[in-house]
């Protein structure tokens with residue numbers, strides 16, 4: 149629908165939740181904790197009996213790096229396994245399944261890597277969204293913040309793009325990659341990058357061997373997920389559909405938090421102690437294939 153394009157950001161449901169909670173101390177805000185582990189296809193069937201039903205529409209929202217594609221030495225070297233690609237393509241065309249990718253990559257980057265036409269993609273942690281019919285939503289960033297973006301890139305490139313570290317410029321947010329920096333240099337470079345990012349008013353968040361520089365606005369993967377669901381299914385989506393979200397990184401926790409209670413969410417992590425808003429932990433990235441197989445078993449052709 150065109151509403152995704154026309155809508156200006158007014159108040160999000162999580163804003164509303166925060167306001168309500170501050171008025172009523174009895175309402176509990178979600179907290180991170182360790183989550184029960186799932187490590188096989190049988191585990192999904194055992195731990196989530198009856199969650200999926202072929203007569204109920206499923207919205208499947210997925211992160212890309214570390215979830216669909218294993219973490220690689222460079223963002224250019226990632227790929228999905230043949231099995232993952234096949235499963236995704238099968239699920240994408242099922243009439244009862246709505247598929248969306250929500251990634252930290254630039255929108256055109258994640259679109260070309262996943263390569264499935266007609267599905268919804270969100271890039272830059274949800275700052276840019278394109279639905280299956282081509283309508284676009286770009287989060288309106290404050291002008292002052294936008295003015296700081298290009299100088300921030302220049303300053304990072306001039307000062308800390310060295311010793312193997314590099315800046316991935318995604319036009320509205322960036323990633324500072326330091327995976328290839330020798331161990332004795334990486335700590336200082338990383339701290340210098342964080343200082344530069346923060347001096348331009350951006351947030352510096354830890355990612356896999358990288359720092360994500362994100363604008364300090366109340367818009368993230370969680371808000372993007374809520375907007376996508378509302379736009380596709382209307383305001384009562386939570387009563388009408390099932391939702392699954394899977395992701396592996398800190399930025400995915402925003403979606404897990406926003407979707408708590410109205411979805412089943414999965415954090416990909418080998419760490420049994422990891423603190424998460426997700427309902428379950430997937431013990432390795434391979435288990436994401438089992439998640440798709442479990443869905444495929446219910447939603448056959």
Ligand SMILES: O=P(O)(O)OC[C@H]1O[C@H](O[C@H]2O[C@H](CO)[C@@H](O)[C@H](O)[C@H]2O)[C@H](O)[C@@H](O)[C@@H]1O
Nearest residue numbers: 212213219220221222223251252253323356358
């Ligand atoms: O939200 P995602 O789809 O998970 O994207 C998050 C970031 O992923 C990419 O960086 C990460 O993956 C690379 C490839 O495996 C890896 O080399 C890097 O160390 C990771 O940080 C991507 O480059 C970023 O733009 C995304 O924000």
